[in-house]
Amino acid sequence: MRRHITLLVASTVVLVLVAFLVPLALLVKDVARTRTLAAANVRAQALAPVVAAGDRGTVEVALQQTASSGYPMTVLWPDGKFSGAPADRDAGVRLAERGRSLTVDTPGGREILVAVLGGRGGTAVIRAFVTDRQMSAGVGRAWAILAGLAAGLLAVSVLVADRLARSLVRRITKLAALAKGISTGDLDARIEPGGPLEIRDVTVGLNELAGQIDALLSREREQAADLSHRLRTPLTVLRLEAETLRDPAEAGRIGEQVDVLERTVTELINTTRRPVRAEAPCTDATAVVAERVRFWSVLADEQDRRMDMRIPSGPLLVRVRAEDLSACLDALLGNVFAHTPEGSAMGVALEARSGAVYLTVDDAGPGFPGRHLLRRGVSTASSTGLGLDIVRRTAEASHGSLQLGESPAGGARVMVRFGVPPRDAEPS
Structure with a gap:
């Protein structure tokens, strides 16, 4: 963005x-030409x-005095003679001899012809x-000054634009960091408006x-947490009932x-009270x-x-808490025990491949009736779904996925792919 703003400016x-400068440069050239011709015309007049x-x-004396002006002066007399610098009697001179003063373009310059009437002959x-x-x-020097002025103005403009763009980009970068922090669970992140x-x-707004x-x-x-805490009362009653057996x-x-x-209830209470942040990965999924x-x-x-x-x-590192x-x-195992007949075989496999860790649970039960079981709260049995x-x-929180399928025994297969954390992740 910074580069785009600078290029735009x-x-x-x-x-x-x-x-502005192209017309000005042409005007400078025209003014220099007009000024030079006017000076020569004044000397001729x-x-x-x-x-x-x-x-x-x-x-002759007057011509010698004007020789230092830099403009070659010639007086062409009616008798065919001339005074001053040699010059041909071209078409412009012949036209001026008819009593008309004029200016004529010639190869290499411009002639200023002044007709003097009333002379003898x-x-x-x-x-x-x-x-x-x-x-x-002087035109070249003026153009060089204009070019230098243009280059200076362009450099100053680019410098100012770059400073302004850098200020905007710095502020937008802070906004992006704030949004990213919020998305990762850092809800205490704030930046000063500016x-x-x-x-x-x-x-x-952010x-x-x-x-x-x-x-x-x-x-x-x-x-x-309050709901989870209410479960402690029936748990206490259940413990007392067990002690009476x-x-x-x-x-x-x-x-x-x-x-x-x-x-489990205690962990649920702690989990619900824990701020939403990036959790430390599990360093030994095999042991779990x-x-x-x-x-x-x-x-x-x-x-x-x-x-x-x-x-x-050996241990496997996964991007979820233990x-x-x-x-x-x-x-997954609770589903197998709840939804398959007693005596149905089951299996659990854990392996690492293709930069991820796969947890697979197979059973020899009736299998899944449909993929709609992935919808939250939907179940074909008497469960919460x-x-x-x-x-x-x-x-998905570990950058993985869940896949349902059929096991080799004809029952259900649930394959869970867990992502592997980066090297600098903190162990749990």
Whole structure:
């Protein structure tokens, strides 16, 4: 933008300079020509009274005095003789001998012919010759001055335009940084209004927008946190009910599930209260997936499900928090247990390829009835329909995607592609 503004001002100034300087340059040339011819004509007219007197000796003396003027002067007498610089009796001279003063263009210059009437023997002609070089004397220097003035004006205009453009670009760059900060969740970002009125209005609007978004999100976070906090009461009741079971093993297992659910609720409260910012990536997706598979394998054994797991031996870095990755896998495995018959096999795979990390969950159930399951809040079973949408949004937040398909066993396949964070990302 800065370069475009500078070029626009430079082109405008060039057009204005051309529109003014070209006519001015032609006028300077015409004025120099007219001034030179007028000076030569004045000298020729001043010699006319002396020529009219007819004293050729006096005329010779007068011609010698005017020789320093730089204009060759000649007096052509009616008897065919001449005084002064040699000159031919051309057509212009013959026309002047008829009593008419005139100016004639000739090769290399211009003749000024003054007819002197009343002399003895006829009409004498005074001839002054002005060369082209004399008529253009000083024009080159004047043009050089005009060109230098134009170059100076153009340089000053470009410099001023560049300064103004740089000021505008600097302010717009700050606006872009503010907008980018808001888009990445930095709702505390503000800049001081300044610059032209339009840019100042945009700055004020963006500052107010950030404040309004922050207020709305704060209100939503508090409402979600309050809702999550209300779940603690039934969890406490459930824990007390579990402690009354006679079978210690069963009581312990239910108590462990209540602990997991309570940790999930706590994490939900913390997540809703956490400001919207770029989250630190998970440095070991392999460990997270392995831990969640071990957790769900207990239920799989109870339902006589074969649960396969294919994960790499080393850690994988993904562009989501470990808690979000765990929640995604829990949502996918929970769907398998909820929507497939007991005894249906399932598998979990984690692999890195093509600059991304892929998490795949397969099952041997009835499969998906349609791709509309990706719509938020839509479900074909008695559920909220939010599980796959949560997985999709988590994947897209990491610059990844969610893909539904058919597993090799004929059931459902959910493939989640997670983006890999840049090298300078902070570990979680």
